[in-house]
Amino acid sequence: MLIWTLSVGQVSCCDYSGSMCGARGPGDIIIGVLNACHSKVANLEGRIQAERFNCTGFDLESFVETLAVIHTIDTINDSGFLPGIRLGYLVCDTCSDASKGIQDAIHMLAINQTKPFGCDLIERPLVKAIIGARYSEVSTAVARLLGLYMVPQISATSSANTLDDTLRYPSFLRTIPSDVHQTHALAQLMAHFKWNWVGVVSGDDDYGRAALHDFLKYAEDVNVCAAFNEVIPHYLDHPESRRRIDEVATHIQSSDARVVLLILKGQLVEQLFRVMISKGISRTWIATDSWSQYQAVAEMTGINTIGDVFGIRFITGPNPGYEHFLTNLSPGPGAVNRFIEEYKDLRFECTPEAQKHQDCLKDRPADQCPLPDSLKLKSKLACVLPDPQKANDDFLAQAPDQTYAHRLATWSIAFALRSLLQCNTTTCPGERDFKPGNLLLEMKNVNFTLDKRQFYFDKSSLATGYELINWVKRQKNRHFEVIGGYNVTIRTLGIEEKTIEWHTPNKTIPESKCSQSCPPGTFKKISMIFCCFNCSECEEGSFTNDSDLPNCLKCPGGTWSLRGAKKCYQRTESFLKWDDPFAISLLVVTGIGLLLLFSIFVIFLTKRSSVIFKVAGGEIVFVMMAGLAVSFGAVVLFVSKPTDEICKSRQTVYGLGFTLSVSCILVKAFRTFLAFLFDMNQQHMLNKLYKPVVIVVSGTGIQGLICTFWLIFDAPKVDRETSRQSMKIVLQCNEGSNWGFGIMLSYIALLASICFLLALKGRKVPQRFNETGYIIFSMIIYLFVWVCFIPIYVTKIQQRPAVQASAIVVSNFGIIFCHFFPKCYMMLCKKKHDTDRRSYLKTVHNFSISTISNELSYTPDSGHGSDVENSFEKSFYITDAGASTPNSSRASAMTMKAESHNTGISSSNQIRQRLRAKSL
Template sequence: MDATDLEGDQHVDLKGGAALADGQEDNLETSDSTCGARSPGDIVIGVLSPCHTKVESLQERIRPERFKCTEFDLRSFVQALAVIYTIDTINDSGFLPGIRLGYIICDTCSHALKAIQSTLHMLTFNSTLPICDFEGPLVKAIIGARYSEVSSAVARVLGLYMVPQISTTSSVTTLDDKLRFPSFLRTIPSDGHQTRALAQIMVHFNWDWVGVVSGDDSYGRAALQGFLKDAEDVQVCIAFNEVLPHYLDHAEIKQRIHEVADRIQSSNARVVLLVLRAELVEQLFEVMIERGISRTWIASDSWSMSRPLALMKGINVVGDIFGISFITGQNPGFDSFLANLTQGPGAVNRFIDEYKDLRFGCSPELPDPQNANDDFLTHATDLSLTYSEKVATWAIAYALRDLLKCNQTHCPGERDFPPWKLLQELKRVRFTLDNREFFFDDNGNFANGYHLTHWVKRGQKRHIEVIGDQCEEGTYTNVSNLPNCLKCPNGTWSLRGWSKCRQQTEVYFNWNDPFAISLLVVTGIGFLLLLCVLIIFLIGRHSIVFKVAGGKLCFVIMAGLTVSFGGAILFVGRPNDYICRARQTMYGLGFTLSVSCILVKTFRTFLAFLMDGNQQHSLHKLYNPTAIIICCTAIQGLICLFWLIFDSPKVEKSISRQSMNIVLICNEGSNWGFGIMLSYIAVLAAICFVLARKGRKVPQRFNESGYIIFSMVIYLFVWICFTPIYVTKFKQRSAVQASAIVVSNFGIICCHFLSKCYMILCKNKEDISRKAYMNREQLQ
């Protein structure tokens, strides 16, 4: 839903005192044009703002006719003006040399259908919607919308064209889903952070028995479920949980409010959390005031800064009120801008015209109300709530500066860029404003914390004061009343809400990890098997079995497997640049050496039983075991050498702001180098497989083809499975590749050596003699 819902601001009397009469409200209609303000520019920013809060006769709408919007909303109007003021500030500062930012502001009228119509209008290009990437829409980015329901609907449309959308108030957690809302960003945290902050407030004040009242909309349901879970985690118990209809014209709204008031009155819980829109809180408080019921109230962001509530009659009766609101800030010069509202050169702003008509139009002493000004807006609204609009506009400006490659004198980049390019820059943007660092996290949110507010009694009204902040990640405070939290020193870090910093923990494929221990045990078994095979083959080196198995090539294969096993061990433990390079090189060269020897064995068998004599004679010229092994391994050596020279593997630190862990992992550098190294081994294995299949009709007693086929199938299957797992499991890459290496090595050991060891040790010498072999060959 939505931050700091102040729809009540729309009822502030623009002439100075009481609320507008019902008859006056009914006459506050805008023109039926889609968008009410615009200013030309080289790059245009769109703004979706609910400058009106209702769509007239919406329930009677039976055909696609124009929307008629009513009830002018001061807060949204001022927020839209904050975007204009920030754009003017950026243009005047020369931040984007040679580039003028323009804007177009369209009214959503607080309704999703109207917002979609306005969005489609802003996306039009030459009266048509963009279809292909090369057709640019009218705007390159959109700021808005205010309410989560509206933002969700708009985000579906903008996600189709990948137009960046930055909301300053919509906080519902479902908008974190980048699959459904790929181009949505926001300058506030999501409600997942808010519910944790609410639970922390309960813990801080030792409130362990609380009631909850929430709305039945998507915001209320999601926030409720999040708070129930977070409250359980910190052992805060829920005394009751009541739900009110979100829509103000619900038939049972008054009855439900009295039922909820009864429940609050009868419960012994002295603390009540209200996750409601401000209008519902006002109706509930009216009942509380009438009954003289006092409790401690906790305000969600939707009403924690509501001035109409703070000024309502009898508000001091209800008890203490605490709440959380989004981090706000100052916008120097904005108050003067509001006190001297004018339309700049080439600009059109019907919203200003309508505001001045409402404010000054009934004064007979002002013949031209459009030229009149005063400081009403600076007192009628909380200007600090427009800080998010300032930050959102500057975020777009910084992203444009990077995209257009701006320097101190000009911006040489292409101005007619597709919006998705700006979206990519926005996701990477990181800038400092008012001594605060801003950037979007992986979910497209700003993790900039919350204010803790207290509604202090002042006469018969309440004054909303900020009494504390929730510390952003990487900051801390050990004293009160600091204007900003302190940054963690000397490489230390803190999580949100911490009062001190700590050293982060390095996370890698550790020796103590159970899987690492298992992998090392299996690798040790592999080394032991190779040693046993070596001893057995040395003993039976004069047997026909040894010669059929490859003779001295077996020792070379074992040497390659030993190097490969050694590379697998280097995947365990704290990595550094040298280990990252050595482990890939050891595996690449070691396993290539083994497969090259197997290729020689396969080629020999293929030639020996090739039926075409001429072809056999021609191919026999290519049979040079030493040259084949050296050439095949040397090619892999060159691949690894070029890889190491141009973009070698190195250690990468993956640091998350929401974690105390620093993940150390080897970045393989050039994906081309890594891919070519693995692909080259796969090509050799595939050649072995093909030749072995062609030579599979060799006399079965001493046939190597079946073992070669099986070992190569194991290798290819393992590495085909390895690729998608390696790509998707970033933190587990070391374990995944080490496992693939060990399994591949065991495939060769089991297929090429164990059966020969069995024949050497367990068969009669006469049965495996050369004479027996020749007799069986003749029988074949």
């Protein structure tokens, strides 16, 4: 390893024996080159006084970039682009250190025997322009110094956006885009693959800090968050570097971020990856331009276990003759290049370690002779060739060509010189010892075409772009493939995803998210960090049709959705439809009821002359049937889509029909009650109220008035009931005034209660005249059904039509079963002598005697026996009147009276005994 001896002093342009720089080429106009041919300065941390810088760690990549500038200068000279002008060069090694770079810049300005620390400004230094430096930290420091003398500085690798400040760095230019574009491209890359949870590791230099700041700003714009942000010392020999790299590796391993952005120089990435490989950690790595094509990392042992690697690099282009130049390295006529000498010693010089390795290969297989890191640059020809300085091979030509920006930098100076020196095809008559500021002005305005592409400086950067590369596995190493690009003009990233072969187990795009994706139907509920969220279901009336939407969309155009919906639909109307199973069952039962009514009507019509028909009520039963038929008809109105007219009709039809039937039952209950009422005074008084037609018409008419007032003041109408938790629009009848609906039902209940009480009072009647039991039971059924109906009707809003229709059907069948079925059974199944007129009169006769006996047993002997007999006579008359047999009943009563008279018994006790015996 060479140790460069550096000192500050006045050195002749032609005397390089004590020069601080390692390469020079003679010429009329000298171009300075600042590059990091070595990666570090040894023992920089322990310096306590001014001393020499000892540079170590030969940087092959930087060396190749330096050779690209020398080759381009030679190409320009050989092409006659500047007639009569030969460009020279002076290459100084910054050793990746800003202080060393400043020292080199001072040396370049001092080689014209000027005094850079004097009070006078340097107006005409020999070095008219400087290409470099490699790292932004060094360029920033050097640009401050060169800006003082307005010496043009053009870099092909320093991309920190702070160098865009023309106020602080007025003479700085570069042939690559600013990191403003690179960080924007990196953020777009992560957003493209939906990596919103990434780790960031950066250096503590100006480049790392500026790139980190810009990335975080642009990442936030595309909803990408930093899971962690770690910083590693930029200086390679920093005493904390090893510890910090181990800590960063541990943090990466423990983090759930699967994508890590490394804003570091290649040597630091190499150290970090060694730890990653040893721990078996695999991630998706994103490389900045500083290491995106760093060959040493791509050829590391175990690099294929590290995971996917994507990088950003500057656009490349051809460099004619450069490959031939690399395979035939020599300083050239009149030139001195100690960097080439150092490289050839590293490559071809025989060392004891190299000799030992070659001896091992003679006796053992290659896998048993591991190659030490110090011999990675060593050629197989080492220890074979007699003179290392005369040896050459294609080793450097095999590395990826990353020198296009250096070629552009050199040519941009040449085009500016051609304009400044007023060159034509034969000569350049302009002044050669010009002020550097004049060249700077020409460089800022230069506009040239190279390789059929046009280049110019936009502010301080050349208008170029980036290429997106993928590190593809090739045997044990990686090689670089272009998979896309970034246009700095329109600020868009294009990626050819089909060309990417992912290194994940399932060969799919890896995920790197703080939270799992929210599927359609949910939205992201952001937590403290906007990339971290919980998935919440969309509320009713909203939806999401894509993943990871920040908000739910409102349902458009009257559509609706339930909670967690992926799309909205039209609401469906809900009502009791004809094809509904319950509606079908209800209609079938209603049809059966109507059929039964019709059958009963036929039976009663054919048996209308029988005593049973007359005991059942006579012609009034047909009125009852008509009321029940109307009530059954109302059930049909509860099925199908309701309208305002149907809503008004169904309650009215039911109310009037069922009221008509109950009014008829009231007549029957009242008749039975009067027929067997033995209090003659009460019977005589109540008999005046027994007007069947008046009772039926009045009872039904009152209900008609109730319904009329109800329809006039607040009639039922259709309501469209919607619920946030339902996709249905419930079409049902709003009964309007609850008072009207309640009074209508209460009125029927009042009539039913009166029937119940009358039947209960007159329940001790002959078995064959026992209508009271049926009346009681039918009214109990009705009252029970409608008492149960009320709470169900109130709570089950959507089932109201079905509930009320069911209540109507049950009430109707209660009347049919209680009032008509027993009579039909007697008409059809009983023997004729059990149901004829004589049998009924005999029953009345026996019941009368029994009842008189009971009455007399509680009557004192006061001579009122004849009054009791008259009472029974009247009662039988009423009963007979109800049964349309008044003469027979009266004859029975008269016979009883005559029999009592003929016996000559005047004592009430004797009459009581006779009656008891007679009743037996």
